[in-house]
Amino acid sequence: MRNVFLFIRRYFNFLFFLVLQIISLSFLFRYNKFHEAIFMNSAMEITGSLNQRYNTISYYFQLKKTNEALIKENERLNQLLKANFEGPDSTKKLTIDTFKIDSVQRTIKYVYLQAKVVDNSVSSQANFLTLHRGSAQQVRVNTGVISSEGIVGKVVNVSDNYASVMSLLNRQFHLVVKIKNGGDRGVVEWDGLSPFYITLKDIPKSARVKIGDSVVTSQTSELYPPDIMVGTVFEIIDDKSSNFYTLKLKTATNFFNVEYVYVTPNLQYAEQKKLEDSTRKKIQ
Amino acid sequence: MSDFLKNSIRFVLFILVQVFVLFKIPPLHRFVTPYLYFLFILWLPFNMPRLRLTFIGFLFGLCLDYFTHSPGLHAAACTLIAYLRPFVINLLISQEGADKNYGSPSITSMGWAPYGTYVLVLTLFHHVYLVFLEWMNFGSLWFFLGKIIATTGISLLLVLLTELLFYRKEKFRTNTV
Numbered sequence: 001m002r003n004v005f006l007f008i009r010r011y012f013n014f015l016f017f018l019v020l021q022i023i024s025l026s027f028l029f030r031y032n033k034f035h036e037a038i039f040m041n042s043a044m045e046i047t048g049s050l051n052q053r054y055n056t057i058s059y060y061f062q063l064k065k066t067n068e069a070l071i072k073e074n075e076r077l078n079q080l081l082k083a084n085f086e087g088p089d090s091t092k093k094l095t096i097d098t099f100k101i102d103s104v105q106r107t108i109k110y111v112y113l114q115a116k117v118v119d120n121s122v123s124s125q126a127n128f129l130t131l132h133r134g135s136a137q138q139v140r141v142n143t144g145v146i147s148s149e150g151i152v153g154k155v156v157n158v159s160d161n162y163a164s165v166m167s168l169l170n171r172q173f174h175l176v177v178k179i180k181n182g183g184d185r186g187v188v189e190w191d192g193l194s195p196f197y198i199t200l201k202d203i204p205k206s207a208r209v210k211i212g213d214s215v216v217t218s219q220t221s222e223l224y225p226p227d228i229m230v231g232t233v234f235e236i237i238d239d240k241s242s243n244f245y246t247l248k249l250k251t252a253t254n255f256f257n258v259e260y261v262y263v264t265p266n267l268q269y270a271e272q273k274k275l276e277d278s279t280r281k282k283i284q
Numbered sequence: 285m286s287d288f289l290k291n292s293i294r295f296v297l298f299i300l301v302q303v304f305v306l307f308k309i310p311p312l313h314r315f316v317t318p319y320l321y322f323l324f325i326l327w328l329p330f331n332m333p334r335l336r337l338t339f340i341g342f343l344f345g346l347c348l349d350y351f352t353h354s355p356g357l358h359a360a361a362c363t364l365i366a367y368l369r370p371f372v373i374n375l376l377i378s379q380e381g382a383d384k385n386y387g388s389p390s391i392t393s394m395g396w397a398p399y400g401t402y403v404l405v406l407t408l409f410h411h412v413y414l415v416f417l418e419w420m421n422f423g424s425l426w427f428f429l430g431k432i433i434a435t436t437g438i439s440l441l442l443v444l445l446t447e448l449l450f451y452r453k454e455k456f457r458t459n460t461v
Contacts, residue, residue: 013334016338128352193314
């Protein structure tokens, strides 16, 4: 016993070093579980407010590009207006289906909540954004985030006034998406090489894919409204040994100057998840 | 100015410079990430007990981790170099006992060559460990080597610039004090 104490006393520095290493490595590899333990939420309030101060300055340099993005979005939305459509034949009537907001029964599925991006990184292997909108303003964990150009990421952590978003440019981000032309589904992920390109895997070779095709969110993903742009096909990699294409996509969102985003909570997901869980229980 | 106050100010400044200046630089290449913040650990005084040094390293890394949303990554690398620092200094210090005569490691207290080696060795340790952790899951040897070399090069350049811009005056203290 005495020898044990002597050993500990002698190598105390080294043991202390080992303990700190183990603590930091467990933070790193069990990232999600340790949010509470290391005060990530309260730290986010502090880092968030610092980032916001920085952003008030850097925002001015992006104003032009932000404006252009907004004008483009407005143009696209205006194009969808009913008044733009008129046929020569008055017996044909054009109707546009939209979800109605009814006070008795809610049929709305996705809500758009605007949020300011106060911090954004593109250069690391695990990129995150910080939004100035948190749990006090209806942002919840595991909701999608889109910009006016396309999808951005998903919320992974919220504090009172800030939300941390895992960017599409993060190696842990996976999402089921579809090719707009034909509807073949595959999984999109980032290979960590360039912030301009992402990879789409598992597209069957029966799909007719052309360079320049749009890839959009699929209705099977509960995070995003369907048909939101993810990217456009930039290169088709034909692997002879498998039955699947790997596609290189150009991201729809320009991650270098994203200033405003929408958080899109799915209001009907709770019910859907309840059903899916109970089904799983019944089958087991 | 007392050592404690001076180092507290450095602590904050190095974190802010790393987060709001160096991390905001648009990426040149995927290998190049400019790191300078670890210079704080290299500049800590000689006479700091090893236990405290290791702990400060851990705390410093963790502070940066809160900004980069990667808890533990920089903390692990900083703890490593803070722990290894006394060994490297002992190897490189000249016979006269410069660690008693001067406050903290610098060009004046150690001389050009030993100080350069000291910075190089600890920078390498820091980056090898950091990149190793970062690329553990993704495993490609060329990325690993390329990123270490490119990042170390950039870091050494930044350290050199900082040393030249912010020349630290080291007072000579006699052994008898």
